[in-house]
Amino acid sequence: MSETSKPGNFITQIIDKDNESGKHNGVVMTRFPPEPNGYLHIGHAKSICLNFGIAQRYNGQCNLRFDDTNPEKESVEYIESIKRDVEWLGFEWKDEPKFASDYFQALYDFAVQLIEMGKAYVCELNGEQMREYRGTLKEPGKNSPYRDRSVAENLALFTDMKNGKYKDGEVVLRAKIDMASPNMNLRDPIIYRVRHVHHHQTGDQWCVYPMYDFTHCLSDAIENITHSICTLEFQDHRPLYDWVLDTLGTVHPQQIEFARLNLNYTVTSKRKLKQLVDEKHVDGWDDPRMPTISGLRRRGYTALAIRNFCERIGVTRSDGVVDVSMLEHAIREDLDANANRAMAVLNPIKVTLTNYPEDKEEIFTVNNHPKNEDAGQRKVPFSKTLYIDAADFAEEPPRKWKRLTLEGAVRLRGGYVITCDEAIKNEAGEVVELLCRYDENTLGVNPEGYKPKGVIHWVSAQHAVDATVNLYDRLFNNDAPDANYEDKTFLDFINEESLTVLTNAKVEPSLLASEKGQGFQFEREGYFCRDLEKDGMVFNRTVTLRDSWAKIEAKGK
RNA sequence: UGGGGUAUCGCCAAGCGGUAAGGCAACAGGUUUUGAUCCUGUCAUGCGUAGGUUCGAAUCCUGCUACCCCAGCCA
Numbered sequence A: 001m002s003e004t005s006k007p008g009n010f011i012t013q014i015i016d017k018d019n020e021s022g023k024h025n026g027v028v029m030t031r032f033p034p035e036p037n038g039y040l041h042i043g044h045a046k047s048i049c050l051n052f053g054i055a056q057r058y059n060g061q062c063n064l065r066f067d068d069t070n071p072e073k074e075s076v077e078y079i080e081s082i083k084r085d086v087e088w089l090g091f092e093w094k095d096e097p098k099f100a101s102d103y104f105q106a107l108y109d110f111a112v113q114l115i116e117m118g119k120a121y122v123c124e125l126n127g128e129q130m131r132e133y134r135g136t137l138k139e140p141g142k143n144s145p146y147r148d149r150s151v152a153e154n155l156a157l158f159t160d161m162k163n164g165k166y167k168d169g170e171v172v173l174r175a176k177i178d179m180a181s182p183n184m185n186l187r188d189p190i191i192y193r194v195r196h197v198h199h200h201q202t203g204d205q206w207c208v209y210p211m212y213d214f215t216h217c218l219s220d221a222i223e224n225i226t227h228s229i230c231t232l233e234f235q236d237h238r239p240l241y242d243w244v245l246d247t248l249g250t251v252h253p254q255q256i257e258f259a260r261l262n263l264n265y266t267v268t269s270k271r272k273l274k275q276l277v278d279e280k281h282v283d284g285w286d287d288p289r290m291p292t293i294s295g296l297r298r299r300g301y302t303a304l305a306i307r308n309f310c311e312r313i314g315v316t317r318s319d320g321v322v323d324v325s326m327l328e329h330a331i332r333e334d335l336d337a338n339a340n341r342a343m344a345v346l347n348p349i350k351v352t353l354t355n356y357p358e359d360k361e362e363i364f365t366v367n368n369h370p371k372n373e374d375a376g377q378r379k380v381p382f383s384k385t386l387y388i389d390a391a392d393f394a395e396e397p398p399r400k401w402k403r404l405t406l407e408g409a410v411r412l413r414g415g416y417v418i419t420c421d422e423a424i425k426n427e428a429g430e431v432v433e434l435l436c437r438y439d440e441n442t443l444g445v446n447p448e449g450y451k452p453k454g455v456i457h458w459v460s461a462q463h464a465v466d467a468t469v470n471l472y473d474r475l476f477n478n479d480a481p482d483a484n485y486e487d488k489t490f491l492d493f494i495n496e497e498s499l500t501v502l503t504n505a506k507v508e509p510s511l512l513a514s515e516k517g518q519g520f521q522f523e524r525e526g527y528f529c530r531d532l533e534k535d536g537m538v539f540n541r542t543v544t545l546r547d548s549w550a551k552i553e554a555k556g557k
Numbered sequence B: 001u002g003g004g005g006u007a008u009c010g011c012c013a014a015g016c017g018g019u020a021a022g023g024c025a026a027c028a029g030g031u032u033u034u035g036a037u038c039c040u041g042u043c044a045u046g047c048g049u050a051g052g053u054u055c056g057a058a059u060c061c062u063g064c065u066a067c068c069c070c071a072g073c074c075a
Helices: A010-021 A042-057 A078-089 A098-118 A127-134 A151-162 A212-222 A233-250 A271-277 A293-299 A305-315 A323-338 A509-513 A548-556
Strands: A030-031 A061-065 A119-123 A172-175 A189-196 A206-211 A227-231 A254-258 A340-342 A348-353 A362-368 A377-383 A385-389 A408-410 A418-426 A430-439 A465-472 A499-507 A517-522 A526-530 A539-546
Touching: A010 A042, A010 A098, A010 A227, A010 A254, A010 A539, A030 A227, A042 A061, A042 A227, A042 A293, A042 A305, A061 A078, A061 A098, A078 A293, A098 A119, A098 A151, A098 A172, A098 A189, A098 A206, A098 A212, A098 A233, A119 A151, A151 A172, A151 A189, A189 A212, A212 A227, A212 A233, A227 A233, A233 A254, A293 A539, A305 A323, A305 A499, A323 A517, A323 A526, A323 A539, A348 A499, A377 A509, A465 A509, A517 A539
Parallel strands: A030 A061, A227 A254, A340 A517, A348 A430, A465 A539
Antiparallel strands: A119 A172, A172 A189, A189 A206, A348 A385, A362 A377, A408 A418, A418 A430, A465 A499, A517 A526, A526 A539
16 A cells, blocks of 8 residues: 555645645655653554654655653663664654754754843742742733843853753743743743753753753754644643744744544553553563553564554544554454464363374374465374363353363364263362363364364374463553542552463474564464563463453353 | 633544545354354444524534643653
8 A cells, every 4th residue: 555545634634735835845854752761652653653654655754853851761771662662663764863962052052042032031930939920720920030131141140050050940041921821831931941960862061951842843943844743732832832933033843733542441651651660560661561562562562563553543633542452453453364373272181082092193284374375384293192271171061162071072173073071080070181082084074973063272292382371461450540530540450360371381382483572373262472582482462362252151141 | 711622423533515434342144173264234314512504514603511731940
């Protein structure tokens, strides 16, 4: 599909109009501007797909720009993870990654220019006073007593700020706009503050750092961004964005806001995700239960699935909550089409084929994919003793049961039809072994005179490979863990059963040749992937198969 | 009447004055050596609400309602 045949949205409509009127001479330049203060999550994926996707659609380019103006909260680890994630999603930024900190000198010069124009002043109000003078949502603020300093004095004071003559928080540089504006952002916003901290990019070169509102618009202008796409909460900042650029007379990118992604049953706030990591509710930013890009990757989500998901949810200005089933559908769709099949017995019980020769061994050739012949075939060994899943046998089967039962017959996937004669139990009354007979005339052929109830997966005991399987479920059991509740926080909704570790799983030997990160469909169980980090046979469940039996069962209860 | 936004099926979302696309979910069938996939069908006389303009309104106008964002020296 060509880029332009993909569905558009209100932003592409704006750009189409701009291109018609020749506003930017047909040039489209966007940017993805994360602050390196955490790992990227699925919400960022939407923004990445939007910004890079628009650039592709219009043969433009997209910068990766780190909005690194608050060094205390930022780190190189986050920078590296962000680069890795954007790349993994399949996007290429223009040239080298950019940093707002690359522009610190230019930004400083712009601030000086503002002072010279009489449009900025150094203010000595402390935090509390600042708040008082700002007024409230319904009442206007009042002018700072420092508002009318001379240009010369402001220039000297700002130089002192830069040269480290003030302690953190003692003074700030403010834009002189309008303390009575109904828009709080225009009530003489702070544009520079003093912070004696080491910066991950500029070291100890600066002790004054520009604020977002001053930095972002000018960084966009410096990079000749044409369309500066951000989320809805910045709508109120647009007048300030425009004021800075208009006042300084630079090129003027257009800020366009869209609704950020909200997903039910999940939390998409860097602060909360960081809390989950810091307080060890999960095993790190890339825990497969996290909605981070790295977590999803480790869970087995593919970049293609995430891109498709982002395309399907659309881009609008109305904020809603997308159902996680949309995300799950996207990964099932990709893996169903592209993942090889394999057999894995998660909770094994032994099956002995009483009429199968003791030392005999057969090798079945099985298709890797039911529809795609190009996926090839693999060898699956078969012998007298097998494992099947405990859930596939029932002494007293419920209605519509299509699995093994006493005296019932069932097809072993890719192999013979077997009939169960006896269930051997331990002292606790649990079934520990099944004695079955196989029908030697049923390899690739239907049996004569009777019909198997269904098909189950299995693995030959002597050939089976031990594996650890991590069964992941949603991290929260409330559909809106993020919402504000009177007496609860999102931590109160953590699903205690979000991870079940199965250490006794038996998988077919072909899986020994799999690679880390490789995805499979374990037939009748779900989609799994070899863990990206751990060595050995460790598989993570990406998502279950759609399960209509579970619905039938649930209805019966 | 502080300011700024948004309202179309359970969820996402097309629609831009000519008579409500699509996807997810759900439900009902069919195929199936995966209770998967796939296929077929059902699912808004209705577009937050009340009026108005018009031959004709989800689209234009007016009033109302609900929800979201803003009082960090965060972004």
